[in-house]
Amino acid sequence: MTANFLLGNKVKAALVSLALSTGLLSANSFAVEAETSEVQKPSFETYVEQLKAEALEKGFTQDLLDSSFANVTFHKRAVKADRNQPEKVETLDTYLPKRVPDWKVNRAREMFQTHRELLSQIGDKYRVQPRFIVALWGLETNFGRIMGNYNVISALSTLAYEGRREAFFKKQLWAALTILEQGHIGIDKMKGSWAGAMGQNQFMPTSFVSYAVDGDGDGKKDIWGNHADVFASMANYLSKEGWSDELTWGRQVKLPENFDHSLAIPKNTGSRKNWLKAWAESEKSLAEWQQLGVRRSDGTNLPKVNIKAALVFPDDENGRVYLAYDNYKSLMHWNLSYYFVSSVGHLSDRIKFPPLKVAKEK
Numbered sequence: 001m002t003a004n005f006l007l008g009n010k011v012k013a014a015l016v017s018l019a020l021s022t023g024l025l026s027a028n029s030f031a032v033e034a035e036t037s038e039v040q041k042p043s044f045e046t047y048v049e050q051l052k053a054e055a056l057e058k059g060f061t062q063d064l065l066d067s068s069f070a071n072v073t074f075h076k077r078a079v080k081a082d083r084n085q086p087e088k089v090e091t092l093d094t095y096l097p098k099r100v101p102d103w104k105v106n107r108a109r110e111m112f113q114t115h116r117e118l119l120s121q122i123g124d125k126y127r128v129q130p131r132f133i134v135a136l137w138g139l140e141t142n143f144g145r146i147m148g149n150y151n152v153i154s155a156l157s158t159l160a161y162e163g164r165r166e167a168f169f170k171k172q173l174w175a176a177l178t179i180l181e182q183g184h185i186g187i188d189k190m191k192g193s194w195a196g197a198m199g200q201n202q203f204m205p206t207s208f209v210s211y212a213v214d215g216d217g218d219g220k221k222d223i224w225g226n227h228a229d230v231f232a233s234m235a236n237y238l239s240k241e242g243w244s245d246e247l248t249w250g251r252q253v254k255l256p257e258n259f260d261h262s263l264a265i266p267k268n269t270g271s272r273k274n275w276l277k278a279w280a281e282s283e284k285s286l287a288e289w290q291q292l293g294v295r296r297s298d299g300t301n302l303p304k305v306n307i308k309a310a311l312v313f314p315d316d317e318n319g320r321v322y323l324a325y326d327n328y329k330s331l332m333h334w335n336l337s338y339y340f341v342s343s344v345g346h347l348s349d350r351i352k353f354p355p356l357k358v359a360k361e362k
Contacts, residue, residue: 044074044157044158044161047157047160047161048069048072048157048161051069051157051160051170051173052065052069054170055173055174055177058174060177060181061181064177064180064181065177067187068153068177068180068187069153069157070187071151071154072151072153072154072157073151073154074154074157074158074161075150075154075155075158075194076158077194078150078155078158078159078194078195079158079159079162081194081195090339091315091319092314092315092319092320092338092339092342093319093320095339095342095343096342096343096346099139099339099343099347100139100343100346100347100350104138104142104347105347105350105351107138107142107143108134108135108138108143108347108350108351109351109352111134111137111138111143112130112131112134112351115134115227115231116130118227118228118231119133119134119231122215122228122231122232122235123235123245125232125235126232126235126236126238126239126243127239127243127244127245128234128235128238128239128243128245129245129348131348131351132238132249132327132344132348133231133234133235134348134351135344135345135347135348135351136201136234136334136344137200137201137230137231137234138347139340139343139344139347140200140201140202141199141200141201141202143200144200144230147191147192147193147198147199147200147202147224148191148192148193148194148197148198148202149191150191150192150193150194150196151187151190151191152176152190152191152192152196152198152205153173153176153177153187153190155192155193155194155195155196156169156170156172156173156176156196156205157173159195159196160173169196171206172196172204172205172206173205175204175205175206175208175209176190176196176205178205178209179205179208179209183220184212184220184221184222185220185222185224189224190224191224198223198224199223199224199230200223200224200230201223201230201233201234201237203223203233203237207237208221208223208233210240211233211236211237211240212229212233212236213229213232213233213236214229214232215227215228215229215230215231215232215233216228216229221233237334238327238330238331238334241329241330241333241334242326242327242329242330243327243330244326244327247307247325247326247327248325248327248345248349249324249325249327249328249331249341249344249345249348250309250312250322250323250324250325250327250328250345251296251297251322251323252296252297252320252321252322253289253294253295253296253297253302253321253322253323254294254295254296254297254299254321255293255294255317255321256292256293256294256295259292259293259294260292261313261317263282263284263292263311264282264310264311264312264313264317264321265278265279265282265310265311265312265313266278267313267314267315267316267338272332272333272336275332275336276329279310279329282310282311283308283309283310284308284309284310285306285307285308285309286302286303286304286305286306286307286308286309286323287302287304289302289309289311289323290302294311294323302323307325308325308326309323309324309325310323310324310328311323311324312324312328312338314338314339314342320342322342328341328345331344331345
């Protein structure tokens with residue numbers, strides 16, 4: 001960078017500052033000038049051609065790319081949704097009644113009974129209690145009723161083009177093409193959310209590649225319309241992330257006065273890696289938590305079982321407090337959100353059906 005260039009920039013900045021102060025140049029006009037001075041972004045159509053060329057280099061066939069991108073469109077609503085996700089204004093006490101209302105509990109119980117035999121088989125195979133599968137199903141898509149109607153290739157191409165998380169959405173796009181290449185679903189039926197989450201369990205394409213399974217042996221992994229595939233894929237996800245059917249998810253507890261709140265996992269850890277590190281630092285046996293004065297929510301002693309748990313504040317020390325078991329970690333891998341995990345746990349607890357050939361929960 002030359003001295004003349006630096007000097008020129010300083011002079012330009014001084015002139016702009018003078019113009020703004022004297023009213024000769026508005027802030028808006030300067031913003032427009034700054035924007036137009038940047039390198040022009042290619043059109044969406046040009047960007048899609050670049051994506052196709054990159055996909056071709058990765059080994060995808062021209063026929064697959066032509067059919068997959070034949071009707072690709074720019075989804076302005078997807079960009080708006082990605083940029084304007086709502087800030088958290090709830091507390092867990094206001095969130096749970098909305099996410100786990102009585103009608104959803106009743107519906108979950110009905111769905112549990114309707115699919116009881118299939119859920120029992122899958123629960124036995126993957127060692128995941130069926131009530132958690134039903135709870136996830138209900139909270140993700142209202143038992144398959146709300147899966148999103150975006151063309152997944154279009155949604156992912158749009159968000160990659162938008163650029164805020166280009167690398168992430170390109171990775172999802174390559175995974176989506178792999179799913180089409182393997183013939184699990186046709187492009188016309190590959191629908192999902194604005195972010196590309198797909199099917200009745202809302203798997204992102206990379207999650208599909210890692211966890212989706214063929215639950216009924218028909219050669220396809222259809223998480224859009226095949227209950228065997230939907231339930232088995234959910235159970236396989238949890239199983240691969242360390243689920244144990246000998247444990248529940250956690251329990252609400254009470255703390256004694258003057259409790260050392262630093263023993264809990266910090267609310268905002270910034271990443272899953274940091275959260276897991278904080279979990280390891282917080283984890284203690286139930287006997288140790290009992291000795292520290294932690295009690296069940298009704299004030300009685302904690303169970304006398306040899307398991308460990310970490311302390312979690314979904315809001316802060318003035319809100320609800322939970323002892324979280326290892327299964328809590330599996331649910332946090334699914335969605336790194338205390339509120340989401342709490343809603344799954346509470347819905348699963350309210351289903352209240354007897355275990356289906358799985359070990360008794362503690």
